[in-house]
Amino acid sequence: MTREEIKARVLDILAGIAPEAETELLDPETDLREQLDIDSMDYLNFVIALDDEFNAGIPEKDYTKFTTIDSCVRQLETLGRS
Amino acid sequence: MSDLRQSKAIIDMLAGEGHFIWAEPDRTPDMAGREPLAEHHSGRIPNGDRTSENPFRSIVRPKDNEVLVWQVPLGRDEDAFRELFAHLSREEKDRADRFRFARDRDRFVVARGTLREIVGDCLNVEPQQVRFRVNEYGKPFIDSDDEALRFNVSHSRDLALIAVTIGREIGVDIEFIDHQLDAVSTARSVFSKSEIDELESLTGTTRTNAFFRGWTRKEAYLKAIGMGFSAVSEDLPVSMFNESTGSMFEAQFGASTRMWSLISLAETAEFCSALAVEGTVESVSVTGRFEQRPTLLASVMMSRTQDRIVGRRIE
Numbered sequence: 589m590t591r592e593e594i595k596a597r598v599l600d601i602l603a604g605i606a607p608e609a610e611t612e613l614l615d616p617e618t619d620l621r622e623q624l625d626i627d628s629m630d631y632l633n634f635v636i637a638l639d640d641e642f643n644a645g646i647p648e649k650d651y652t653k654f655t656t657i658d659s660c661v662r663q664l665e666t667l668g669r670s
Numbered sequence: 671m672s673d674l675r676q677s678k679a680i681i682d683m684l685a686g687e688g689h690f691i692w693a694e695p696d697r698t699p700d701m702a703g704r705e706p707l708a709e710h711h712s713g714r715i716p717n718g719d720r721t722s723e724n725p726f727r728s729i730v731r732p733k734d735n736e737v738l739v740w741q742v743p744l745g746r747d748e749d750a751f752r753e754l755f756a757h758l759s760r761e762e763k764d765r766a767d768r769f770r771f772a773r774d775r776d777r778f779v780v781a782r783g784t785l786r787e788i789v790g791d792c793l794n795v796e797p798q799q800v801r802f803r804v805n806e807y808g809k810p811f812i813d814s815d816d817e818a819l820r821f822n823v824s825h826s827r828d829l830a831l832i833a834v835t836i837g838r839e840i841g842v843d844i845e846f847i848d849h850q851l852d853a854v855s856t857a858r859s860v861f862s863k864s865e866i867d868e869l870e871s872l873t874g875t876t877r878t879n880a881f882f883r884g885w886t887r888k889e890a891y892l893k894a895i896g897m898g899f900s901a902v903s904e905d906l907p908v909s910m911f912n913e914s915t916g917s918m919f920e921a922q923f924g925a926s927t928r929m930w931s932l933i934s935l936a937e938t939a940e941f942c943s944a945l946a947v948e949g950t951v952e953s954v955s956v957t958g959r960f961e962q963r964p965t966l967l968a969s970v971m972m973s974r975t976q977d978r979i980v981g982r983r984i985e
Binding site: 608609610613614615618622623624625627628629632633635636648651 | 765768769770771773774777778825826843845848851855856859860885889
């Protein structure tokens with residue numbers, strides 16, 4: 589899966605968590621929680637949805653590493669290679 | 671989180687055993703029995719904008735053994751909004767600008783501006799003079815010579831809770847109860863096996879409410895220790911069945927063992943909330959309901975004999 593394909597799926601999942609968001613307008617390097625009103629439960633469900641979608645096996649200790657769109661893509665790329 | 675070893679010992683402290691007193695609400699502004707702010711801070715607001723309608727006139731610093739929890743509706747009132755926005759630092763205004771939706775931005779401004787009013791009142795400084803800093807996990811602290819004052823903030827949808835106390839760690843959490851949420855699926859990531867089993871034994875609204883009760887209690891505690899859900903929360907046992915009482919447990923940080931109290935503040939059809947506070951609770955006075963106006967939700971009195979309890983194991 590290419591980086592762009594990963595990003596597109598990440599944005600689809602994010603749209604499910606924050607349905608009002610125009611995800612393509614989000615800054616990929618800024619914390620999602622500073623751009624959207626995402627609380628801890630929204631965030632956890634976002635990471636769980638990423639884990640399910642990519643079958644990534646995200647370890648709990650890494651749950652905090654999905655705070656930006658770019659970091660999501662990087663983490664999922666890394667997990668996909670391992 | 672290698673230095674954190676949660677004690678598995680946990681008990682429910684039932685009302686009637688003398689630990690908790692659930693009082694009927696006293697809905698007057700000076701519920702905690704303090705004098706009005708104006709008498710402590712006369713002339714504090716130089717531009718005279720603070721009027722008798724200001725809901726936080728009655729705020730004063732909590733007593734040494736007291737926790738105050740304020741509820742703050744985050745809807746936008748134009749006059750109040752302008753004043754609250756003016757309280758914010760340059761960085762906070764920039765952060766407000768980064769929100770994509772005006773509604774989210776407004777909620778942030780109201781919550782942060784109100785926090786500045788409350789903390790400013792406690793420190794006897796202007797809201798704009800309050801300085802915050804954060805730890806490595808993002809938990810904010812007051813950057814002041816007065817290091818004893820502690821606070822914690824949580825918001826969900828259009829409601830925020832702000833807890834303040836002196837000299838002990840606190841965490842507060844409020845969550846909108848999403849009845850569409852697959853509670854068991856979400857719980858699998860952060861709850862222990864026994865807690866998941868407990869949830870699976872329940873159905874419908876009872877299960878959903880139990881999940882949010884457990885979540886808010888865990889989140890409040892993890893916020894109190896400054897780690898949020900970045901810590902592994904399944905190691906923290908909480909009661910989910912018990913609706914209206916608190917629980918108490920020990921947690922070890924390095925060489926020191928601390929006693930913590932978990933308290934459910936209010937639970938309605940829409941919201942669930944909890945407070946975690948270091949030490950042993952003596953009494954709780956809580957309104958038990960959320961309102962569409964800023965008001966005191968709970969006043970918690972802590973035991974002064976904390977030192978004698980620390981280290982005692984509860985079976």
